[in-house]
Amino acid sequence: MNQAYVIIQRLSDSFLLNCRLFALTLLFSLPLGLLIAFGSMSRFRLIRWPVRTFVWAIRGTPLMLQLIIIFFGPGLLNMKIGWPSGDSGRFVAATVAFVINYACYFSEIYRGGIESIPKGQYEAGQVLGMTKSQIFFKVILLQVIKRILPPVGNEVITLVKDTALARIIANKEIIMMAGEYSSKGLIWPLFATGIYFLIFVGILTVLLDWFEKKLGYFRT
Amino acid sequence: MAILEVRNIEKCFGNVQVLKNIDFSLEKGESIAIIGSSGSGKTTLLRCLNFLERPDKGRIVVNNEVIFDAADPNIQRESEIRKKRLHFGLIFQNFNLFPQYTVLKNVTLAAELLARERPDYKKNKKAILKEIQEKGEALLAQVGLSDKFDNYPHMISGGQQQRVAIARALALEPDILCFDEPTSALDPELTGEVLKVIMKLKERNTTMIVVTHEMDFARDVADRVIFMDDGVIVEQGTPQEVFDNPREERTRQFLSRYNKDYS
Numbered sequence: 001m002n003q004a005y006v007i008i009q010r011l012s013d014s015f016l017l018n019c020r021l022f023a024l025t026l027l028f029s030l031p032l033g034l035l036i037a038f039g040s041m042s043r044f045r046l047i048r049w050p051v052r053t054f055v056w057a058i059r060g061t062p063l064m065l066q067l068i069i070i071f072f073g074p075g076l077l078n079m080k081i082g083w084p085s086g087d088s089g090r091f092v093a094a095t096v097a098f099v100i101n102y103a104c105y106f107s108e109i110y111r112g113g114i115e116s117i118p119k120g121q122y123e124a125g126q127v128l129g130m131t132k133s134q135i136f137f138k139v140i141l142l143q144v145i146k147r148i149l150p151p152v153g154n155e156v157i158t159l160v161k162d163t164a165l166a167r168i169i170a171n172k173e174i175i176m177m178a179g180e181y182s183s184k185g186l187i188w189p190l191f192a193t194g195i196y197f198l199i200f201v202g203i204l205t206v207l208l209d210w211f212e213k214k215l216g217y218f219r220t
Numbered sequence: 221m222a223i224l225e226v227r228n229i230e231k232c233f234g235n236v237q238v239l240k241n242i243d244f245s246l247e248k249g250e251s252i253a254i255i256g257s258s259g260s261g262k263t264t265l266l267r268c269l270n271f272l273e274r275p276d277k278g279r280i281v282v283n284n285e286v287i288f289d290a291a292d293p294n295i296q297r298e299s300e301i302r303k304k305r306l307h308f309g310l311i312f313q314n315f316n317l318f319p320q321y322t323v324l325k326n327v328t329l330a331a332e333l334l335a336r337e338r339p340d341y342k343k344n345k346k347a348i349l350k351e352i353q354e355k356g357e358a359l360l361a362q363v364g365l366s367d368k369f370d371n372y373p374h375m376i377s378g379g380q381q382q383r384v385a386i387a388r389a390l391a392l393e394p395d396i397l398c399f400d401e402p403t404s405a406l407d408p409e410l411t412g413e414v415l416k417v418i419m420k421l422k423e424r425n426t427t428m429i430v431v432t433h434e435m436d437f438a439r440d441v442a443d444r445v446i447f448m449d450d451g452v453i454v455e456q457g458t459p460q461e462v463f464d465n466p467r468e469e470r471t472r473q474f475l476s477r478y479n480k481d482y483s
Contacts, residue, residue, distance in 0.1 A: 120312060130333055219372075
């Protein structure tokens, strides 16, 4: 009984790492994705093609591989700057890899959303004397958000579970922690991790549904 | 005095020349109907006037001020054009209301944003916004939608949406109001309410250019009718001249096609 309590305590502590990685990834990748989306829609080829190639490379390779390259890359290339040593360095490297990876996926969702808004919405703004940024922020953006909420929700839920990949560069996230017990022959902590993920995703689902309902007052 | 002079406008899309040497003028308070078959260039002409397309050649003059000259690149800067397009208001075939705003907000939004550029905005913010709000309400009352202020566009009919679009365009007090086939996207039983509103504007001597497929309406609303075909103005004159005694063979053909289709 006492042992079970300790295990749950340690699982919970390690799940905090998953949560932090999740929150930081969303915080940075959601806006970065918009920037990348603008780049991939740029009128200038010199911007558009490099950005699209980058998105292709990131979406075309496993996140696991990206984690390894980003963490070990600086050292292998004998670069002067590297990640901070110890746990904090591993966590920062993982966050960077996750942010880049998810920003690329988000950028494609944004691009699809932005391009799906009828041209007439832009034109109506134009003939009413609005500036380009007024048209985007006052007219287009909320319509885009409404349209992309379901696919973004999908990515957000995938992200929760992807945080477990951080263990590949030895971040002590929850499944890694449970794995230490299972290698000693104690298997139930591994199953217990599933409950953590289920509860977390359950909360997110409720939040996403609420947000979708919030935006249900208009139709695009 | 002409409020609008369109001089030798030309426009190509790729190799296709959609407007050829378009030249006409419009007096203050006058209304023009532009008729012609699909692809004749009427809509492109309206879009050129509203700077949604840039003509390749020609000039547009409003109140003796050159607002567009294809030969002068300075005049085409985005910031210049934004102010100048406010001489015109445009009502689209598909209304293009902003779905996330209430009917009233649709009408007031652009005016509110423009007011921010006024030097006295910070000082008189409340009074300015109140004035815009009241004006929006008055305009919606004018198009018969006093009871719809707080509705969202998807809650009202197409005819009502188009009337909101008309109020929205009027809110910026354009010199010239342009209609791009305002009833083409509407069910037949809804066109009447929109045409009635346009007729009312006509009675108030609003300067208008109406691109339309409704020949009876063109006859009623217009002081002058322009018939376009294949990118050129084939014929223009009073409705009586164009509809009853067309001079050009092409006009006769177009009108007879219409009469056949609808009789």
